Amino acid sequence: MASMENVAKGVRTFDAFPKVSSTYTTRSSQGGLVTIVLSVICIFLIWTEMGSYFAGVEEQQFSVDDSIGWDMQVNVDITVAMPCVMLHVNVQDTSGDRLLAAELLEMEGTEFDLASTHELTIESRADADDDLQSVFSRAKVAKKFKKTKKSHPNAPACRIYGSFKLNKVQGDLHITAKNLGYIDSSRSYVTPESLNFSHVIDELSFGDYYPKLENPLDGVAALINTNYFRYQYYLSIVPTMYVGYGGRNVVVTNQYAVTEQPTTQINPSHPPGIFFKYDIEPIGLTITERRVPFWQFLVRLVNVVGGIVICTGWLYPLIDSMWDKWANRGRPIPHENQTLLDKGLKRDD
Known part of the structure; x- marks a missing residue:
């Protein structure tokens, strides 16, 4: 029994890292x-x-886009400072197909409001949603657009909104005046003095409609002081897939970069209006969280x-x-700390 107590005492006092005695330490x-x-x-x-x-960390990888599909969804929400009866919306692609987009979209009269808008800048020309966590939190598919504010038939502006399918090839979405550059069955005619293609883009995206995901043209406004004006946007679309950690979250959408080219030099082959010329890149981007x-x-x-x-x-x-050394500079050495050399040796005479 005594031997066990001695062993326990030895274990308690054992220290692999011996401590310095408190006598030699100063707090x-x-x-x-x-x-x-x-x-x-x-x-x-x-x-x-x-x-x-x-x-x-985000890992970006480019690859050849091998996704199968003949069409692509486009989501539009644009307000133009002209009455709806004067506007025409069309899509024409390189395959020669022409789509009367006005028949697939909603067009409602409203007020032209510039609140919460901005001009297209260099910073906003690239997709703003690079953070994966932000993408996953905002990527909620919606089937309906928000209701039009201050809607009435004789309003001075027109809100054009909705989603529709188009061919997955290079094309051109344009908003023009009726019978001004394109023949319209309504036989209505718009005078050049009544043209005003000032516009606000609340949504322009490709793929599933994610209203909370930010795109380069979301919230962009353009004010035009000339009646006969052509506003051209060039969009380069890149199919994009976001993959969360372990593949738990996957969002498939399309990013795009955009440039603009406003011009007042109009000829019969280039009528006034708002034109979105889009081109689909043959490569895809996969952004993976690791x-x-x-x-x-x-x-x-x-x-x-x-x-x-x-x-x-x-x-x-x-x-x-x-x-x-700095705190004791200029101070005499204390008497008790002086050595024989400091005190001086006294020699016997």
Whole structure:
């Protein structure tokens, strides 16, 4: 029984890392401050590493678009500063097909409102939704568009909205005045003085309708001071697939980049209006969310914390020594700390 107690006592007193006796240590406020600062830095870096781990990294990969499909959905929500009875909406593609889009879209009279709009800038010409988490949180398919505000038949502006299918080839979506460049069965005629192709684009996207996903032309407005005016947009569409971590979330859509070319030099072959010339790229983009393995994450944490502790252990004695020298500069050496050389040797006469 006594032997077991001796073993237990030996285990309790065993220390693989012997401590320095308190006789040879001195507590200081600087040491406590360094400990607090070191702890705060370690917590901050650990929190940052954890955020980076759970957020993951985005891996982008381009490949030949091998998706099967003959058509593509387009979602439109545009307000033009002209009455609906004056407007004509068509789609014409390189295959020669012509689609009377006005028959597939809703056209309602409304007020021309520029609230919450902006001009097309260089920053907005590329797709704004690059963050995967933002894409997944906003990618909710909708079947209906929001209702028209201040709608009445004789309104000075026209809201054109809805979704329809078009051929998956290069084409041109254009909004023009009736019988001005294109023949219309209504036999109505619009005078050049009544033209005003100022417009607000609330939605222009390709693929499933995700109203909360941002596109380069969402919220873009263009004010035109000339009646006879042609506003041309050039869109380069790239099929895009977003894949979440482990393949749990997948969003298939289309991104596009856009440039604009307004012009007032109109000829009979290029009538005034708003034109969206789109081209579908033969490549597809896959954006995948990935994370480093958990063991690599732990190794990084150990490296970060260990590196800070070691560097602090190296720097603290140096800084402490420099601080003591600076704080004691100009002060005489205390009497009890003076050596024989400081006091001077007295020789016997």
